[in-house]
Amino acid sequence: MQPAQDSSPPPAFDPPRALAGPPPPPPVNLPLFLAPLLLLGFTAGGLRTWANLPHHPPPRRRLLQFAWVALLLAGVPAWLVLAAMLRLW
Numbered sequence: 001m002q003p004a005q006d007s008s009p010p011p012a013f014d015p016p017r018a019l020a021g022p023p024p025p026p027p028v029n030l031p032l033f034l035a036p037l038l039l040l041g042f043t044a045g046g047l048r049t050w051a052n053l054p055h056h057p058p059p060r061r062r063l064l065q066f067a068w069v070a071l072l073l074a075g076v077p078a079w080l081v082l083a084a085m086l087r088l089w
């Protein structure tokens with residue numbers, strides 16, 4: 001007498017969760033991620049344009065030129081860190 005053959009498929013490989021690795025990251029919410037960057041860019045551009053107007057005295061012009069550069073140099077990295085902390089990307 002021959003043994004009966006099991007016609008069911010073999011069980012799928014299911015590794016333990018420790019070996020499966022971390023879950024995939026959530027998808028990037030692109031508009032929510034880019035909106036503050038665009039706002040920073042347009043604000044810096046407005047400050048730069050305002051700084052180049054001829055009716056400002058030189059000290060105010062230098063202050064406005066410093067402000068738009070500082071806004072980009074400090075604002076963009078600060079937003080990227082905040083976005084990473086909020087898991088937006």
